[in-house]
Amino acid sequence: MTAHSHDNVLRLASPTPLAGRAKPVRIEEVAARAGVSAITVSRALRKPELVSPKTRDLILKVVEETGYWSNPHASALRSGRSxxxxxxxxxxxxxxxxxxxxxxxxxxxxxxxxxxxxxxxxxxxxxxxxxxxxxxxxxxxxxxxxxxxxxxxxxxxxxxxxxxxxxxxxxxxxxxxxxxxSNTDAGRLAASHLAGQGYRRLAFVGRSGGRGALRLAGFRQRAAELGLQVAEPVLIDWVDGVDDGRTAYRTLMQQSPDVEAVFCANDLLGVGMLTEARRAGRQIPDELGILSFGDNDVSGDLSPNLSTISVDSxxxxxxxxxxxxxxxxxNAAGAVSECLDIHLTCRQSTARGVADIQAGR
Missing domain, CATH: 3.40.50.2300 (Response regulator)
Incomplete structure (x- = not known):
């Protein structure tokens, strides 16, 4: 079995105290107001045939008054299951x-x-x-x-x-x-791949938080282990489309014109980066290697086609x-955690002189 790195996902306290918000109504409150047990309330909602019509109607009335399991679909209330x-x-x-x-x-x-x-x-x-x-x-x-x-x-x-x-x-x-x-592993794989293709001066383009930050951390970590240079990243709060990748290319060239390869931690950014680099006359991958994340349905149809890291969505x-x-x-209870493998598809945008190489992680 493949070992996967854990992602150091942020756990943030809310700026608004939880106590200041309305708390959900508990089943015990419904039971007390209806003058029945919590088990009877549960039965009325989940298995209404086990409760007398009079008691069931009373419980449903209290449910609607308190907002417990407040559901606009009356049939879901009466069957106990949305x-x-x-x-x-x-x-x-x-x-x-x-x-x-x-x-x-x-x-x-x-x-x-x-x-x-x-x-x-x-x-x-x-x-x-x-x-x-x-x-x-x-x-x-x-x-x-x-x-x-x-x-x-x-x-x-x-x-x-x-x-x-x-x-x-x-x-x-x-x-x-x-x-x-593991987004951390995705970033590490990106740096390893670009190093294997002979690139030494790398850059990162991606979201500033969440999964983008995790991919950047893994990318930097692996690049440092390999002795690679990583330029100042181009960070984006929200990706609206391919145009963000075009803008990111121009920003990157202003910040770090000597960069040899870039990891775009979003497929829309990767497509925009590639098309803008081509429009600017850059030779891909000889002058600039571009690796993306996501492998959307046009990655393999671009010219040159786009190398990607992806997971089976x-x-x-x-x-x-x-x-x-x-x-x-x-049929199942308790916590479940499954971690899938990520995959590298090496295409023309990073493979110097090599096209359409399929490589598994």
Missing amino acids: SIVAAFVSNFLSHQFGLAVRACTHVLEGHGYQVMVGQTAYSYSRELTAIQSLRALRPAAVFFTGVIELEDNRQMLRDLNIPIVESWANPPDPLDMLVGF ELIGRRAGELILDRLNG
């Missing part, structure tokens, strides 16, 4: 996130679940809003194309008491279930769906 699974992607523009959600959806739809998709946009505030919305929607489970860093948000998700799958990183302390990979989504389904069906 058919909605919420999926939150970091960026709607990402081809990889789309593949993962589609694969997760294929697994779940065959069992009567519907997947609703939202975007967190790498924003703590938007992440908080999304999690608060879950308290009203009360889905059966949640899938994130990322990991939750803010401790208050992690606690609110725990309080929902539903299956939660994080992904796209490999922290040692996942919230519930995890299907991820569809496998992440499929495993997320399977883990959710197992938990909902009562």
Whole structure:
């Protein structure tokens, strides 16, 4: 089995004290107001046929008054089980996130679940809003194309008491279930590959936080071990599209014109970097090697085609769906953490004089 590095994911305290926010209603409060036991409340919501109609109606009335399991879908309240699974992607523009959600959806739809998709946009505030919305929607489970860093948000998700799958990183302390990979190893692999192609002066272009920071840390770490020079990174808070890669190329050339190769920790940045370098007349890979992360559906069609590091996004989504389904069906319990291998596809943009070499990690 391949050994994978853990990602040193940030764990951040919230700037707003948790005590100042409305706490979710506990089942014991519903039971007390209805004059029944907590077990009876649970039965009324999950197995209503085991509770008398009069008692069930009373419990549902209290549920609606208190907001406990407040769900706009009345049928979900009465069956005790929602058919909605919420999926939150970091960026709607990402081809990889789309593949993962589609694969997760294929697994779940065959069992009567519907997947609703939202975007967190790498924003703590938007992440908080999304999690608060879950308290009203009360889905059966949640899938994130990322990991939750803010401790208050992690606690609110725990309080929902539903299956939660994080992904796209490999922290040692996942919230519930995890299907991820090591971003630290991805950065290390990038530096190793570029060194193997003969590049000595390297640069990094990517997001300033989250997974971008993890990839940069691994990249710097491995470059130092190999005695390579790493220029000042070009850091971006939010990637809107390929144009950000074009802008990053111009910034990099102003900052570090002697750079020989660059690792773009996002596929959109890599595509933009390559097209702008070609427009500027740079010979790829002889004058500048470009390695990307993600391997989107145009990477192999560019001229020259783009070398990439990637993970099986569809496998992440499929495993997320399977883990959710197992938990909902009562076939599995407890924390699960799965770390997938990353893969290198060496193409013309880094292979000096070599084209279309496929290399596994």
